[in-house]
Amino acid sequence: MQSFQPQYMNGLHVQETADIRRYWDVVKRRRIHFLVPALIAFTLSVIIAFVLPPVYKSSGTILIEAQEIPREFVTSTVTGYVEERLQIITQLVLSRTKLLEIIKRFNLYDDLAGRYTTEEIIEKMREDITMKPIQAEVVSPDSRRPGTATIAFTLSYEGKDPAKVTQVANVLTSLYLEENLKNREEKAQGTFDFLETQLAELRREIVDAEKKIAEFKNQHISQLPELMQLNLQTMERLEREIDAKREQIKSLTNRKIYLEGQLATIDPMTYMVSPDGKRLMSPEDEVKFLKNEYLKLSATLSQTHPDVISLKKRLEALGKEEATPDDLQERQRQLKEKKTQLALLEEQFSSQHPDVVKAQKELMQLKAHVEALSKEESVLEPKNQVPTNPSYISLQTQIASTDMEIESAKEEVGLLTKKYERYQRRVETTPQVEQQYRALQRDYANAQAKYQETTNRLLAAREAKGLEESQMGERFTLIDPPVMPEKPDSPNRLAIAIVGLVLAIGTGMGFGAVAECTDQSVRRVDELARITGYPVLGAIPLIRTKEDRSRKRRRKLAWAGTAAGLLFVGLMGL
Template identity: 35%
Template sequence: MATELKNIGDLLAIIRRRKWHLAIPASSVFLAALLLAFNLPKKYRSTATILIEAQEVPSDYVKANIRSYAEQRIQTINQQIMKTPRLLELIRRFNLYADLKNKVAVEDIVERMRMDIKLTSISADGADSHSGRSGQGTIAFSISYQGRNPEVVQQVASELSLLYMAENVKGRDKQSTVTYKFLQEEMLSIRDHLAASDKRIAAFKQRNLYALPEVSQVNLQAYEEVDREIRLLTDQLRSSKEKEENLQSQLANLQPELNSNEKESLRQLKLRLNELKSRFSDQYPDVKKIKMEIAELEGQLKLTGLRASGNQVDNPVYVTLQAQLAGTRSDVQSLKRQVAEMAAKRESYQRRIESAPQVEQGYKAILVERNNLQQKYDEMAKKAMEASVAHGMETEQLGERFTLLDPAGLPQKPISPNLPAILLVGIILGIGSGVGLAAVKESGDDTVRLAEELSALTGFTVLATIPQIVTSVDSARERKKKILIFFVLALVATAAVVVVHLFVMDLSVFWAKQNRVLGR
């Protein structure tokens, strides 16, 4: 029957009784774990560390064309390196995954290599070189590769580090070149637009030569001068017309000849006739009478050979006034022409002044466009100059670059399988399986081993106990068990020493340390 655990003695009795149920499963599981650990393929890892160095020339003097963050640039390069053609080249070059070539597809082999490559960023506190803000930034990164052959692993890791550095140089040079060419093309395009804008300005000035803003004040002054000149000429014209009328009035009251009574009478009659006609009709008696007198007098003049239209003018006053009238009439015509010309000029200036605001608005618009283009051109020329210097800096590798800080080394110890972890799990599982088996056996055992158990089971008092009788067969069986236990323990001890030697510390190093300690 199952023994109740009342004290530590009962537990020790169960351990002694079930020692084989404990030892055999535990040893078996541990040995299986040990065999598994030593039979799993070993994998080695080699790691190269690459430092991200800042540009040698201070950014205050030369600004780089590439402004991306280090982490972003690393990921971009990683995507280029991880492309299938590049990984296939490495696989063929180093004969990687030879055991998988005829078993799985090429894509699966490439994916396996991607899993065996590990990229790790290394960050530190500091100020960002682009934004100037403080915080954590990537200052380096490590690239590692794992595989079964340590020499090949080292070669692949070394090659990967070289690929990353070469891709960084290639990418930065390409981006710098593209940036420089783009700025050059933009600058030339803006220069062409500037030339076209200058042509538009020249054509606009030609069309609006006399209405441009810079001649507005001149037009206004000219308009005022012409207007003032017109007023002066108008006053002169008015005076000349008054003079002409006055001279005509004087001439009307003078005789061209010195002795001409008949002609004077004829003139008086004509004046009288004009006066009467202005008040009466031709049928008025006095009008008819004067007409008859005029006709009679004219007839007399014809008979005497004195024709009114062909007489010789010999009155000096009349001649003088007649000459003055002719001059005055000439002045009047000249003044009229001058006034007309000045009026045309004033009208021209007025049109210019009236159109000046609209012309000025259009002129300012094309000037603003031209100034904006000039500003863009200056900025683009400055950027192109900076890009040219930065491109030269990238060509000479003076910009931000990758430097191999720690080359890939030959791995000395495998990273997998993890023997200590496997053995620890084996020990835990072995102990657990042994304890479980012993517990099952103990709970299902109905054997009565103690007098107290027999008394409790039957209700009778036990009078005496007989000890176990050990035969020669029992002794032989016991010896075999002890020999088996010895070999198992020796095997476990040997395995433990091997594990310590391979994965914890070399035994020669261990003994050397112990000797130094003992020597003290």
Template identity: 30%
Template sequence: MKSDYELSLRDYIAIIKERALVLGVSAAVILAATVAVALMVPPIYQSTGTILVESQQIPPELVSTNTTTFADERIELIRQRVMTRENLLRIIDKYSLFADKRLSEGDKIDQLRNAIVVEPLTTFVRGRGEATVAFNVSFEHRQPEVAKQVTDELVTLFLNENLKQRTERANETTEFLTQEADKLGAELASLENQLADFKQAHANALPEHQTLRMNMLSRSELEFREVDRDYKAAQEELRYLELELSAANAGLATKTGDAARPASADQPQDLASLKAEYARLLTRYKEAHPDVVAVKRKIQALEASGNPTAVASTVSLDAARVRAKMSAAQERITSLADQKRELTKKMEGYEAEILEAPQVERGLVTLMRDHDNARKKYEEIRAKEMGAKITESLEQENKAERFVLLEPPLMPEKPIKPNRKKIAALGLVLAPAGGGALVVLLELFNQRVRGVGALENLLGKRVLVALPYIDTRADVARRKRWRNGLIVAALVLAAILLVLIHLFYMPLDVLLLKFTSKFA
């Protein structure tokens, strides 16, 4: 046959008539196979439990919680902790799942994980958008009782694991904050000891005593000036006594009176005493001073009269008295000098402490800043520790966000798999498609010439006369046998389908009752 010849509609109809038996048988076989698969596939039951994510009962403004993740993240975390190898093996052994000995332990765990479904249920929450408010825990198995039991076990694991996880987290948070508080407490105590040692080591240069040191320095300076004045007065008195001693050694000693003081006006005086007094006054005042002028007049008056008073005592007695006064004056000068040295040393100490105060203040400020920072951290961590303890009590009393069993798993009444109707409908589609594909395949391998047009196209010449095919008695008998066989096969196939439906899908009487009830 040439490649440019195309089959006509009449040719396609002829092929269908010729291959009707093959097309019918193949379509029936495919349909029967799909129906058999739909009926013979074992049913899978699913049991589902719903767990509600209940929010915290006590307002978060009063008691905060340590939950920092969203519900779907916590659900996924708990799912990973529930579906551990240990838990799954325990469930497999407890309910005798996967009795096939050819399966390894890993294969059983994988099949169990594939049979467990955790599905979050979300809703729109104002201010948060889509939020998870609950989730379903499901398990699939061929036996409805086992499906329910395993789902109960899984729901219990989810609830217990959530409580355990939140309690452990609260305990770990409290323990961590307690350890940190102890560390900060030890650090704060160390800083307090350092601060106390620093203050003790620089007790005389602390900034808070600066005003007191300034006052003490001023007082010491005032006292130093007073001592210095007394010291100078004692030195002048000593110089006067030295003059008086010189006069006594010369035989001009006074009869009575104190060498350290000028004689009063009513006491008897001699010329030597007046001259000694005059010399002493000149060391202190000028010649125009009234006291100097008065003593000078007395001396002039005595000299003019020519009757000086006689010496009442010997020279040695006057000299001894003067030496005794000089010794007392020297001791006083020594004492005053010692006081001046002590006061000078004290003032130098005050000045050194005043100069040292800024450096001490700098070190003290650093220690105080470290101490204040450590104290603030300690108080903050203690407040957090108290909040963590309250949160721990909240978790232990199950007052925080929790998982609540909303709908317990029920015994499944109908299988969820397979969808027998869809499989049968697929068979209705595949049956004619498969039969048609078989006919096309057979025609591809068939080299016969179909009709007058194909023959003219093959020979390149026009056909004058075409004789139709004449059926013989043998052909008629053969077609009759095929027809009868096809009817018998169809009846047998229908009987087999009814038996399969009765055994694997639904009893025929129940199916008939449901069918008639729809039209009643």
């Protein structure tokens, strides 16, 4: 046995050398645990890279061209950002109906039919289609500020058959171009149709508003705000006319009073004149005179006296006159005067005095005559006498004419007052009518403004529609059509092998580290001394026989051959 004496070395270099030697011992001891997993992992990665089918990819580039005609002349009705429209078109193109039609047309995904549902196959095709926008720094025409805008986009499709991939990519680009044109034309047409419908509705609103205003005017023709000034002027004119008529009535009334005064001083009858120029009494005056004389004589003389009889005959000769209200009033006046005269005589003389006796008799006769006149019906009724005096008749005519003028003026004042009140009611109700009228006019003005605005928009929409139909607006242009790929786009076999190699190294190191950590064997003298707590007196090295060395050599050759074979297979796969 060979003795072993531990040495305690100091210094950093010695410690690092010992650690490296220890790690190298671990590598040599665990080389199987390192190599086998690493070779297996690398082999699997190579097999995967070799087994994966080639995937071809065909792409096309579509340019987004701006509107040819300046926006100041024609404004497009297709609004929204380019990115938004691209997403809308993408959703339309990648719809279930269109993708299913493409799958059936080119007989795609035959290997998946029967194992996957139709929805899963369509979703797989959506994953194989890629739309990638191409952006650039531009200056916004509206805000004049720099920004990022989408100027083009690439559309690609990947699959196993390069010919079908190219055909499908061309179909997809055509669908994008067609959907863009269709989408823009539909939006322009939809905007135009909408504005036409709105214009028709606004036209009906204007007609209804005009009809309402016409009906309102017919109902309030004299109370409209436009006639307010005219109504006020008419009221002022009517007020002046009423005042003038009242002044006329006042003047005519004064004139009537004056004429009546003149009439009272004129006898209605015409007097007769004698040949010597003296005025003769009328029969009525003569009768009155004879009646007075008859009363006087009857008071002093008997009824058989010749003078009394003579007066009585003269009265009968003139004809018996009917008593009139004037006769009664005259007799009543005379009776009152006679009573006063008798009272004065009685104060001065005795009741036997001749004057008193005479006055008493005259009073008795007047009382009897008044009672007789009071009983006659002719006294109660006025006597119709036709005046014969031309002056009297003229005054009567003037008074009657004045009465007629006064009545006519009063009637005109009444009519003017009613007319004035009617205009006053119009003026008073005008503010309420004006409020309703202004509301109708405001609705009509709003409808007209909306109609004019919608008309302008419709004209702009018609121009925008023509712009889209002539394809002079914003459009998609295919600048790089899809072509048949000459080599697969995936998988990248070299990258897979490199990644597999890195994973293989990591896997081997992991397995070796795990084996080393789980092995509880004691392999160094210091570990044995630390575990037992006693110093180690000596160590016996491993003794290898010739047979052991031969077996080890064969094992190494076998591993080397296996590794070489795997490496060759991997290289052939690449």
